Amino acid sequence: MLDARHVLQLSLLWLAWICAAQTPGVSPQINIYSEDAEDFASGVPFYQWLKHVTIQVPKPTGPLGNPLQLDGGNCSQIRINSLDAQDLTVTDLTPAFSLHISAHLECTLLLSGGSLAIGFAIDNATADLAFLVQPVEAPGSSGLLVPLGKVKVTRCKISIIMSMLRFTGSSPLNEALTQLHPALEQFINEELPEVACSQLEPLIEKQASATLAAMLIQLEPFLRKHPPLPPEPTRSGIPLVDWETYPPAHLLRSLAQRRPAQVASVIQRISTQEIPLKMLGVNRSVAIDAVGTTLRSYMQELRIQGLNSFVAGSLALLGSGQHITGAAAFANLSFAVRLQAQVRSVDPSKMKQATPLLETFEVQLHLGSVTARAEILAMVSQEAVDKMQVDQFQEFDCLVACARSGAALGSEAPVALRRLQILNMTAPTARVLPRGSLDVGLADLCTTLLRVILHGYVPSFEAIIQSSVTMLHDAMNSVVKQVLEVQPPCEQTEVYFGPESRVNLALLLLASLTALLGLLAASPFWSTFAWWDVGKVEDEEESSQQLSHAQESPSLARHPAVSQSLSKAFPFFIVSTMILFVFSDLGLGTVVNIVFEAQGETTTIGPAFSFSVLTLSRDSLKGGAWLIAILVIGLSGVWPFVKLGMLLWAWLAPTRSLRRSQRTQLLVFLDEYGKYSLVDSWLAILALCAFDIKWKSEEASVNVMPVPMLPFFTFVVASVFSLVLGHVATVYNRRSLAVAPLPRSLSRELQEEELHVLFEDLPLRQSWQLLLLTLFSGLSLLVSCFLSTIQYQVSGVIADLLLEEEQKELSYSLITLGSFLTTGFEASTGLRTVQFIFFSFTVAIPLALVGTLLALLLWPMTRPQQKRLLKACHVLDAWAAFDVFVLAVVVANFEFWLLTEFLMYHDNIAAACHWVHQNLNAECLAMQCHVLPGFILMAFAGIASYLTPKIYFQLCEGTIEERVLSSSDSEEEPLQTLQKL
Incomplete structure (x- = not known):
């Protein structure tokens, strides 16, 4: 059961909630419990709760104040029609406000010792009350004034319109009062309001003043000066990070000074931040007992709002030893607290729990234009930080773990929030929002009361806020200490496969060992223990005698044209190349590191991105880049093994399983299309050139640096070995088709015949078609190499922070793309090697092929010379990878953005990018690759090549x-031999 003073008391007590929730046991009048939200499951909203509230009518005192012998009574069935409050404050330090209430209630008055009861109903009772609160000086606060002094009622006007009147009881006055019904109705409507005001004024003043006095006692610890923080932990003797010279920290300071507009644009994107109360271990519930009534509240969430009002140029980041100090100004910073409040009371007449009140609402505290300043202690091991991977920097536990050996654990943690200050507050305001069950009118009433209380008391309010945020030091300190005590050492991440892993190292050793076995198998010593006999051609005279045996040879490996050493070594070399491909696919091919430099010191954090055939296949599939997945999995993953397997089959398969004509076609096919396994390498180069992200000032710089790893080169080496093995098989397959050598007379005739021009031997139409096609292929290839054909577009928060607008769109030709590997990044031996491989396969060899084709068509040569040159064209065609590059560009144009988007949110910087996306409502880093109109010529050049x-x-x-054949028509045996070619 509640009386009228409790309603006013409860409206004031909840103002102390935030402060009381932070400090257990502030005063004996507050009991704080660490309760869960489930304890607040029972209760009804305010307007429903009022129906169960009974207001006790006090007995008037004095000989003239009780002419009807009133012995008390009560009012029940209260229903609020309207509720309004107004701020009447005139001077800053004298809060004044009014309450206007319109309600319906039913009352019972007891007369003559309770023998007579007068019941009446009031449909539209209104009360207009005005209050004045005297400020007082808070004890021990050095002159701080707070609006928690004596309360005075300056106005009391009550209006009653009675709708029902009845009399019950055995009093002799019952019949007389019934006859006096009109007079009593007039008395209740006209006289009773004055009597009620005369009784309520001293009661409200007494109870409200006592309540504010109790609140003053509760807030006193928050108004006192806090003792200094405990001393910092002692060092353990190992080198610690100096945040004044640490390159990443130096870079942030330089960015804040040199690019204030860009920094502001990033900070102003930060959305509302929710404080992780559960992680910090802050008490989220508080219970306050007051005369049979308990107010309990639970903080569901605490948010910081208004970070988008960051003032450009106000960010200051300073490092000094193991201390980091930051400051920033905001034009409209605010805190939002979502609360769940419950009121429980005991009905004294029934001695049981009455229906509790339960409301959910939000309180917003607007600090206005303020400056936030924080000082953090970070005593972390320099060695531990240097060993961290880029994704480990995004884990709080890993960062704290760096302090495990940085300082001795004592009462203070080596990583702690030492100070958090909110300065320069001018006019803070507070609002209660009905975001929950709270009624709009009641929320507006609470908002007005808050405005009255806060008006003119900025210094006191600053002290309370500062005391509250100071409590975060203890919370953060406890969390860090707990992590240091129970958290195991931060393990190295397994986001990618690297060449340092044992499996990949074993594969590399196995590939080398297999190749070594191939060499041993070809040695004379090993031939003693040979487990198969392939035969050997002793000289040219014996070859003709073994022709019939060769035609019955079960495989190319056992053919007399193939030497015994090659026959034995070839399968080992194929298996070794396969293992090398496995190593290259599993191993980390390329990594992208972030390099910071300041004052001559360099710090490398990485890898931000990592690429291998395996991870690229996985990421492209998960990211929806199906074309890239098909190319990488099919051409770079599966095709090399299929080609080598088919090559091994062509080498060992007997003639009855693989006819010579089929074997010839198969080997030609493998030669021509083996180069397409390089598509993964070209896609990797396209991806590397997209990371042209850097910024440099006089004090510091940051650069994105690609680093090709061993598997990248072994993949190219394996591709070269695969091509060479295909050429070897093709050459010996041709020899196997012409075992018997040409007669010496015919050989001399072919060598001494006159020179011929192929252009003249071909039909005129075909000659001109070949000539024009070759010229177009060479010229278009050469021109398209220097023509801008690819454009990269970079956007997102990182690009906005580090790049100028003109740097966000960069166009490349094939030449500038390859040159960028050593000019856009810091040149290294690895990047120079990648550049050499790229230019060799995409420019040098294709142009050499064009030149060789022109020489074959136009240069006078003998027939054997033409044949040899044609074979050279076959080899160059197998190595020329310009068309492979064109294919990679086409796929990148359509799906490069899908792959990079997936990498941003699933690779090594995923945690940071997810935070950026969720809190800044922007992309972390978006990359797109588009072809330019000049690519049309490059596409035609690729098709022509x-x-x-x-x-x-x-x-x-x-x-x-x-x-x-026409030159040897007189020699039947050579003719039969050549027909097999």
Whole structure:
């Protein structure tokens, strides 16, 4: 059961909630419990709760104040029609406000010792009350004034319109009062309000003043000066990070000074931040007992709002030894607290729990234009920080773990919030929002009361706020100490596969060992223990005698044209190359590090991104980049093993399983398309050149640095070995088709014949088609290499912070793309090697192929010379990878953004990028690759570079062979031999 003073008391007591919740046991009148939200499950909203509240009517005192012998009574069934409050403050230090209440209630008055009861109902009772609060000086606060002094009622006007009147009881006055019904109705409507005011004024003043006095006692610890913080932990003797010279910290300071607008644009994107109360271990519930009534509240969440009002240029970051100090100004900083409040009371007449009140609402505290300043102690091991990976920097536990050996654990943690200050507050305001069950009118009433209390008391309010935020030091200190005591050492992450892993190292050793076994198998010593006999051609005279045996040879490996040492070594080399491909696919091919430099010191944090065939296949599939996945998995992952397996089959398969013509076609196919396994390497180079992200000032710099790892080079080496093995098989397959050598007479004739021009031997139409196609292929290839064909677009928070607008869109040609590997990044031996490989396969070899084709078509040569040059064209075509690069660019144009987006949110910087995306409502770093109009010429050049040699092989091989055969028509045996070519 509640009386009228409790309603006013409860409206004031909750103001002390935030402060009381931070400090257990502030005063004996406050009991704080660490309760869960489940304890607040029972209760009804305010307007429903009022129906169960009974207001006791006090007995008037004095000989003239009780003419009707009133013995008390009560009012129940209260229903509020309207509730309003106004701020009447005139001077800053004299809070005044009014309450206007309109309600319906039913009352009972007891007369003549309770023998007579007068019951009446009031449909529209209104009360207009005005209050004045005297300020007092807080004890021990050095002159701070607070609005918690004596309360005076300056106005009391009550209006009653009675709708029902009845009399019950055995008093002799019952019949007389019934006859006096009109007079009593007039008395209740006109006289009773004055009587009520005369009784309520001293009661309200007494109870409200006592309540504010109790609140003053509770707030006193928050108004006193706090003792200094405990001393910092002692060092353990190991080198610690000096935050004044640490390059990343120095870079942040330089960015704040040199690029204030860009820094402001990033900070102003920060959305509302929720304080992790559970992680900090802050008490989230408080219970206050007051005369049979208990007010309990639970903090559901605490948020910081208004970070988007950051003042540009106000950010200051300072480092000094193991201390980091930061300050920033905000134009409209505020805190939002979502509360769940419950009121429980005991009905004294029934001695049981009455229906509790339960409301959910939000309180917003607007600090206005303020400056926030924080000082953090970070005594962390320099060695531990240097060993951290980039994703470990995003883990709080890993950062704290660096302090495990940095200082001795005592009462203070080596990583702690030493100070958190909110300065320069001018006019803080507070609002109660009905974001929950609270009614709008009641929320507005509470807002007005808060405005009255806060008005003119900025210094006191600053002291309370400062005391509250100081409590965060203890909370943060406890959390860090707990982490240091129970958290195991931060383990190295396994986001990627690296060449340092034992499995990959074993694969590399196994590939080397297999190749070594191949060399041993080819040695004379090993031939003593050979477990198969392939035969050997002793000289040219014996070859003709073994022709019939060769035609019955079960495989190419056992053919007399193949030496015994090569026959034994070839399978080992194929298996070794396969293992090398496995190592390259599993191993980390390329990493992208972040390099910080300041005052001559360099710090490398990485890898921010990591690429391998395995991880790229996985990421492209998960990211929805299906074309990239098909190319990487199919051409760089599966195809090398398929090619080597088919090559091994062509080497060992018997003739009855693989006819010679089929074997020849198979080997030609493997030669021509083996180069497409390089598509993964070209995609990696395209990705590397997208990371042109750097910033430099006189004090500090940051640069994104790609580092090619061993598996990148072993993949290229394995691809080269695969091509070479294919060429070897092709050469010996040709020899196997012409075991018997040409007669010496015919050989001399072919060598001494006159020179021929292939252009003249071909039909005129075909000659001009080949010439024009070759010229177009060479010229278009050469021009497109220097023509801007690719454009990278970079956006997102990182790009906004580090890049100028003109740096966010960069165009490249093939030449500038390859040159960027050593000019855009710090040149290294690895990058120079990558650049050499790239230019060799995409420019040098394709142009050499064009030149060789032109020489074959136009240069006077003998037939054997033409045949040898045609074979050289076959080899160059197998190595020319310009068309592979064009294919990689086409796929990157459509799906590069899908892959990079997936990498941002699932690779090594995923934690930071997720935070950026969620809190800044922006992309962390977005990259797109688009082709420019000049790519049309490059596409035609790629198609021409693919088709031109194939057309040459189709038209010229037959013509050359026909000329050779026509020169030897008098020699039947050589003719039969050459027909097998």
